[in-house]
Amino acid sequence: MFKKNYTTIFFICLIATISFFVESAHCRTEYDYIDINNPFIRKIPIAIPLFNSMSGGEKEKFLSEEASNLLSKSLEFTGYFKIIDRDAYLVDPEKPDIVVSNINFKNWTGIGAELLITGGLFLKDNIIEMELRLYDTFKGLLIVGKRYKGVVNNQRKMIHRFCGEIIYKLTGNRGIFDSKIAFVSTSSGYKNIYLCEFDGHNSEQLTYNKAITFSPAWSSDAKWIAYTSYSKGKPDLYIKNLKDKHGAIVAKKGINITPAWVPGKFSLAATLSFSGDSEIYLLTGTGKIIKKLTNNWGIDVSPTFSPDGDKMAFVSSRSGSPQIYIMDLDAGQVKRLTFQGRYNTCPNWSPMGDKIAYAGMGNGQINIYTIDVEGESPALQLTHDSGNNESPTWSPDGSLIAFSSTREGPCRIYVMTAYGTDQRCLLALPGEQTDPEWSP
Amino acid sequence: MKKKLWICLSLLLVIPGLMIVTSCTKKTVKADLAQTQEDEAAKLAAEKAKQAKQEEIARQRALDEKRRQEEAARSKIIAARNLFVNENVYFDFDMSNLKSEAQEVLKRKAEWLRNNPGESIIIEGHCDERGTNEYNLALGDRRAQSAKNFLIDLGIAESYLTTISYGEERPADPQHNEKAWSKNRRDHFIIE
Numbered sequence: 041m042f043k044k045n046y047t048t049i050f051f052i053c054l055i056a057t058i059s060f061f062v063e064s065a066h067c068r069t070e071y072d073y074i075d076i077n078n079p080f081i082r083k084i085p086i087a088i089p090l091f092n093s094m095s096g097g098e099k100e101k102f103l104s105e106e107a108s109n110l111l112s113k114s115l116e117f118t119g120y121f122k123i124i125d126r127d128a129y130l131v132d133p134e135k136p137d138i139v140v141s142n143i144n145f146k147n148w149t150g151i152g153a154e155l156l157i158t159g160g161l162f163l164k165d166n167i168i169e170m171e172l173r174l175y176d177t178f179k180g181l182l183i184v185g186k187r188y189k190g191v192v193n194n195q196r197k198m199i200h201r202f203c204g205e206i207i208y209k210l211t212g213n214r215g216i217f218d219s220k221i222a223f224v225s226t227s228s229g230y231k232n233i234y235l236c237e238f239d240g241h242n243s244e245q246l247t248y249n250k251a252i253t254f255s256p257a258w259s260s261d262a263k264w265i266a267y268t269s270y271s272k273g274k275p276d277l278y279i280k281n282l283k284d285k286h287g288a289i290v291a292k293k294g295i296n297i298t299p300a301w302v303p304g305k306f307s308l309a310a311t312l313s314f315s316g317d318s319e320i321y322l323l324t325g326t327g328k329i330i331k332k333l334t335n336n337w338g339i340d341v342s343p344t345f346s347p348d349g350d351k352m353a354f355v356s357s358r359s360g361s362p363q364i365y366i367m368d369l370d371a372g373q374v375k376r377l378t379f380q381g382r383y384n385t386c387p388n389w390s391p392m393g394d395k396i397a398y399a400g401m402g403n404g405q406i407n408i409y410t411i412d413v414e415g416e417s418p419a420l421q422l423t424h425d426s427g428n429n430e431s432p433t434w435s436p437d438g439s440l441i442a443f444s445s446t447r448e449g450p451c452r453i454y455v456m457t458a459y460g461t462d463q464r465c466l467l468a469l470p471g472e473q474t475d476p477e478w479s480p
Numbered sequence: 481m482k483k484k485l486w487i488c489l490s491l492l493l494v495i496p497g498l499m500i501v502t503s504c505t506k507k508t509v510k511a512d513l514a515q516t517q518e519d520e521a522a523k524l525a526a527e528k529a530k531q532a533k534q535e536e537i538a539r540q541r542a543l544d545e546k547r548r549q550e551e552a553a554r555s556k557i558i559a560a561r562n563l564f565v566n567e568n569v570y571f572d573f574d575m576s577n578l579k580s581e582a583q584e585v586l587k588r589k590a591e592w593l594r595n596n597p598g599e600s601i602i603i604e605g606h607c608d609e610r611g612t613n614e615y616n617l618a619l620g621d622r623r624a625q626s627a628k629n630f631l632i633d634l635g636i637a638e639s640y641l642t643t644i645s646y647g648e649e650r651p652a653d654p655q656h657n658e659k660a661w662s663k664n665r666r667d668h669f670i671i672e
Contacts, residue, residue, distance in 0.1 A: 252649050255613075342614045355615055401610070
């Protein structure tokens, strides 16, 4: 997860993370808190008391409260945890003990907390120093302890780094805290592409077109975004480097839509209809056609790759109605995946490789489903009776799915766990939001 | 002698008198002639003027008639053009095949294109809001393509036909019911 570029190298220089308890290194795999087969059936109760303000200054106190609240919210976002209400604490939530030698773990097990996070914050000259510790309350053990130092503005990043450490210790996966979500919003009066952090914060406009712009797709190094825009009057494909904004345009006649990057390669698939029939083509990152992947009269659209890049799922109307198919890219064989319902579109392959999320229509409503790629068990319906739900996209750790929904009237972006629990609105900007695409 | 004098005297009086009379008579005749000539000229002029006026009226009438005809022709052309632009081709849900009404509409479009050689058109493919954006873009493309292929089969050169899909982005009727949806599943035609 840390392969991603930070917006400021400055930040990396300033934050020193120090693992200051050797014991934490030993216990990486000994913990079995989160059942990855269905981690959301039972949430782990966790207590996150307010961080200690080390010098007791007003601004320091404010920052301590802000940091501990952000930590609670960020961990709750994952869906793994139940955050215990601070009112239920047996200790003064304002002055908790933060080091193992002083903590009476019975005070925490007594309220059902299985995990405890303590923090201490020290502010001097606009520089924060934080010591954060995660404990197993029943074993009375430190699971992970870290010290962070950086400017006040980077507090959010420090907290999210610690969240990443926690999730890594508990699941073996770095989690989502470094990820972004690209989406489409009509806030500017036109559909344009925006970016926000994993939790919907800090949204920023990426494209400033006065024409319909949509369908963003991240390259697997998160350095490139491909999308479709009517900037030149028709749906063309734009491939853009996020840093210096250079790139390529694929503007063949007909449609140039639904890009999807090949994992680990500077190459992408997209639907082009210059031949008079919409087919999926493999393109270089500079927009040159490498080869035609589908060859079938009718609609072929919306490619998505398996994490190893060996297979591609896509939507085809070859059977008479839109259904999802999987193509083995080496052998060229195509297998139909969905048989339930007459309208299954928007496939998105889980980064774990085992499932595909998609949008299926039934009884006039569109809902999100997941299906295992072998197609042996029936699809699992994740949304119910809540408007139209489209464009599912997996979080990089495969634990969450973001999607668009009209459940509250205007189309907005929502997040849920991979099992459909904890459905909530990610962000609400003016206008409508669609097409979420989670970064790697 | 006296008699002779009288005669002479009377002659003296009569001759100039006669002379006066004759000269006077001559003058009257001359004046009469001039009058007649003047009358004739005026008559001629009047006739000419009348004729000119009539000719002018006729000319105006012809012009009016021509203008009317041109206008009629122009409005016929405009009507044909408007019909071409306003008459959409409609589709069933999730379908891109041309129904028989759609084919009749397209035959009229082909006729117009034949009557207006050199005109290029854009065929816009649209979908209703149901279904997903991505698939609808491909479906809109397919709908525009269906009409294009049909027009090509009717002898229209491909070079005059461009297609563009808007998917569900530009509904004709923004309401959320079957009546609106059936209006939105369409090919719309634009003259470039």
